[in-house]
Amino acid sequence: MADSVTTGFSGPMVCRLTGVTYRQLDYWARTGLVTPSITPANGSGSKRAYSYSDVLEVKVIKSLLSSGLSLARARQAVECLRNALGADLASSSLVLSDTGSVLAQSDGDLVDLLRGGQGVLNIFPLANVVAELTTTLRQAQLPTSGRETRTA
Numbered sequence: 001m002a003d004s005v006t007t008g009f010s011g012p013m014v015c016r017l018t019g020v021t022y023r024q025l026d027y028w029a030r031t032g033l034v035t036p037s038i039t040p041a042n043g044s045g046s047k048r049a050y051s052y053s054d055v056l057e058v059k060v061i062k063s064l065l066s067s068g069l070s071l072a073r074a075r076q077a078v079e080c081l082r083n084a085l086g087a088d089l090a091s092s093s094l095v096l097s098d099t100g101s102v103l104a105q106s107d108g109d110l111v112d113l114l115r116g117g118q119g120v121l122n123i124f125p126l127a128n129v130v131a132e133l134t135t136t137l138r139q140a141q142l143p144t145s146g147r148e149t150r151t152a
Contacts, residue, residue: 008049
């Protein structure tokens, strides 16, 4: 594995690790879905070298396809995640709905990647509410008394 980190992963190795066929991997590289970031192909006979992040992206895309998403929709979701949201595919969390939507969290919103990053739900973090209530309760207590005060 240490050697793979410095030289990258070959196409056949990526296929073994992710379960995609070499034909799929080649097509994805030629169409820009997942391009090898260590050594791209430079003509006939050249060998691509994929980084760990590239391999992880291939695995994520393969998982999307295995869950029933078409390649066109998987590509659309990946491109929106990378370009419109500026997110790293490997560190993102995706939600696949039964209606075929692919959702991701971005800046506190749940966005639909198949609709160009359009927000569908606002995520409301409850930790902020808890912290605000705790601060308010501390401020409402009398400094000399440890008892609750009630107002009518």
